[in-house]
Each structure stands twice: as C-alpha cells, then as structure tokens.
Amino acid sequence: MSQPLAPATSLTCSALSFRWPDGTEVFDGLSLTVGHGRTGLVGTNGSGKSTLLRLLAGQLRPSAGSVTVGGRLAYLPQNLTLDTSLRVDAALGIAERRAALRAIESGDAAVEHFETLGDDWDVEERALATLGTLGLDGIGLDRTVGQLSGGESVLLRLAALLLERPDVLLLDEPTNNLDVFARRRLYEAVDSWRSGILLVVSHDRDLLERVDRIADLRAGSVSWYGGGHSAYEEALATRQEAAGRMLRAAESDVRRQKRELEEARTKVARRQRHNKKMDAQNRAPRIVAGAHKRSSQEAAGKLKGLHEDRLQEARERLDEASDAIRDDAEIRVRLPHTAVPAGRTVLTVEGLRPRFGALREGSLQVRGPERVALIGRNGAGKTTLLRTLTGELAPREGQARTFVPLRFLPQRLDVLDDALGVAANVSRAAPGVPDNQIRAQLARFLFKGARAEQPAGTLSGGERFRAALASVLLAEPAPQLLMLDEPTNNLDLASxxxxxxxxxxxxxxxxxxxxxxxxxxxxGITRWLLVGEELTETTAEEVRDLLESPSARD
Structure with missing residues (x-):
C-alpha cells in the first residue's frame, strides 16, 4: 500500500476578515498567498501585522474567510514569556526524549522508553547543534531559563521551533530587545533557512535585507516587492514619485473640469436669456415659445450633465491618486539653535563607574557636534550609563559633566504627560515660546491643525514617538547634547x-x-564605543567584523 503524500508547503488566506470584540475592523476580505522562501512583512504600526500572524498561526479566529496551512507551522510571538523555572531541555521540548535516552543507556529496556524516543537517537546532538547555530553553545541543556538573558530566551525559543523542523515558520519582530550579538545569530538563522516558508514581521533593516521579497501591508491589502529592504525602498520611492505625478495631474484635471463646468453653466444661462428675449421680440405663439424653452432646457441639461460627469470622473481619479500617496511623510524641520562649534567641549566623563552594569571605569570627552554610538551586549549597562550621564542616577565612582543644554529621550517615552495634548506637552518643554510658533513647528512633525490638540495618551505608537521627539528637539533652551536610548525599538519603518x-x-x-x-x-555616527568593563573605541567595520568572528558567540 502506498503512503499518503505529505501536504505541499503552503500558506494562504482567502477573503479574510477580522474584527476585535469592540467592533474595530482590522481586515475585510484580505486574500494572501505566501510563496516558498523568506518573506518580510512590513507596514505601519497598527496596520495589523501581528494580528495577521496570529490569524495564520490559529491563535485568532477570523470573522469570515479562511486560512490554509500546508505542512507543520511554528510561530514565535513578539511578546514572549517563558517559565523561568524550566530547564533548557524542557524549553526545547526534548526533556522526555532525553530522559528516555538516559534510561536506555543505563540499561533500562522498558518499552515506553523506546516509544518515547522513537528514532530520535541523536536528540541531544541536534539540540546542541541548533543552540550552537544561534550562539547559545555555552548554555547547555541543564540550566534553567531564569539563568538566561532576555535575548538568550528569545533565541532559545527559536531553537525549540527549529528543532520541530517546521515547513512554515512565523516570526513576529524577533530582533526586538536583542543586542547586536544576538541579532547577528538570528540573521544567520534567517540566511540559512531552506526548509519552506519563512514569514517575518520586522522593522529591522539588516534583517529585511536577508529576505527574498517584501509584503507591504497597508489599508487592509498587501503590495509585493521583490528583493530585500534596499530594493523595497528603491521601488517604493519610484512608485511614490509616479503617484505624485498622478496626483498633480489629477488635481490639474479637477481644476480644469470645474472651470469648464462653470463656463458651460454661463453659456447655457446666456443662451437661455437670448432665446427668451428673441421669443419676446418676435411675439412667438405660446406653444412655439414653450417648445423653444423645452428644447433649450434639454440641450442645457445635456451640456451641464456632460461636464458634471466629467468633473465627477476627475474627482474619482483624484481620490484614487490621493490613496496611492503614502501618509508616512518625512519630518522636515530646521533646528539651527542646536548647533555646537566644532571645538567646544560638551561632555566629559572621568573614572565613571555606574551603579549597575559591567562598566568598571569609563572616561570620555565629547567635542562639538560629534555623534557617538554606545553598543554592547544586553546587561552591559548602556541604559544605566545614559541615565548616569544625564544626572538621573548618581555613580558609584567618578563623575560626568555636561557644558551645554542636554535632553534625553528614554525607551519608555515617559517625557510626555498623557493627559495633555501634543502642543501642550511641547509648551511644557519650551515655556515662553508663542503657541503659534510651536504649532508651526509641530506641523513639520506631522501634527497639523486639530491633531496638535490630541491627548498624548490617545496617540498610536508612531505618533507618540513623534510627539516625544518633538518635545525634546523643540525644547527651550535648544538641546545641544541629545541622548537617545534604543530609539528604534518598536518603531515601524516609516517612523x-x-x-x-x-x-x-x-x-x-x-x-x-x-x-x-x-x-x-x-x-552619521562618527564615534563608536563598545560598552563592557570599560569604554572601548571601535569602528562600524570593526563591530561588523567582531559580529562575524567565532568569539562573538561566547
């Protein structure tokens, strides 16, 4: 008897609709087929990327339509929680098989051990090899999850999924909160994916460079772009340039059709006045005058209707062209008062030892408009170092001094008062600046008109970030030293x-x-500092070389 064929690897949704219990619509009739290989799913925050992955994974039920998955599916959610008391082998899902193998090796030939183990005699070797590909060689199988860092926990869960040998793998923002070393391991896993369908939601440009195609989710539908992030950005720019030309042409056509409609109305009115005057002068019989009037009205109606139809068509083309223009415009703002002369000292750090983190002694001097990057492993103390430099935390030893106005944008964006509107929040940071000047600047941060009044607590993720950025950059006095902590975490590509x-x-x-x-x-970073037991000067090239080296796995 022939064995039944395994289902071909596939991932499809047809006429998919979904609403949250409060009635908020996310999708209405979305159809999507994801092809073999690596696909990056992008879109603005709130477009439904994570919701779509949960629907594909079966964690949510659609309001209508269907999801079809051919093959085994594995899913890595964005907000991962693992039981900290679990051992690594249990988190990998191999604890029972490993125990059965140990029992058999010790001479216990019970049938249940062989049934548990099956053909997976190399389970430990496969697990350790998979951990190794993700840079987790040193954690072993007997430690507990609670002994691992947050980034190691994410990679451990990914290792567990890879051990399942899935045909379809869904990853939701997998690099969030990973340090540069853990990100490199994840990039390598994506590079080596050959098993079927990989669909990854991400705003990480280095990760998106590694996919075969980009699916852009916008307004409940998907547009496809071949290649990775660079090809996507280039194609998007070309499309937007074409859409801009279409919009300008459509606007011009609407103006022309309005002008022609008004001219037609004037011509009809003039003709009707002329006919009425001629009938009165010629004293035409009432029946003849009535016939002239009806004929004139019919001709006028046809002419008017023709131009109104043309105007309506022009407006529809304008609406279509407007829809093609993306609303993720760039911020274009002038900040001349933030300028710092090239030789001026803005920050000095001497013998600094923060209260937390690996840094034992840090010394640094920043001059002029230098752009300094602090990189390092999670737990090295980068956030603590920033908070110490701002004076928010007192150091154990040493000192940090600033000589120009300083502003700090933390990861939590807690510089905003949620009860106040965007303009009011900026006014708090810039007392004495006229309201009309603040609103003019906020328009350049894409908060125009009534949107500047929207309470901070009701803003979307991208809007909240722009509001927080505005409150920092538009502050008075103008910041000449700006510190940002993980500013791209949880930001979409547009932000x-x-x-x-x-x-x-x-x-x-x-x-x-x-x-x-x-x-x-x-x-345009000009200086790179690796944060460890000391602040080590490096370069972007050296950082990338370090990430490629075997020692980066340790």
Missing part, C-alpha cells in the same frame, strides 16, 4: 525614516545607545 530625517536637521552632539547598526550608520 524610523522620520526619526532619521529629524536627526539630519539636528546640529548638536548626539549620544545613542542602540543595537540597530543600519540605523546608526544612517544617522
């Missing part, structure tokens, strides 16, 4: 572009703690 364009306008000194090397390079 990262907006942050990059805003920092291009910033003319002061910049200190950024981060793991996103692509972003750091895009904002």
């Amino acid at each position: 990262v572009r907006q942050l990059t364009s805003a920092l291009e306008a910033y003319e002061g000194a910049l200190v950024i703690a981060g793991h996103d090397l692509g972003f750091l390079e895009s904002v």
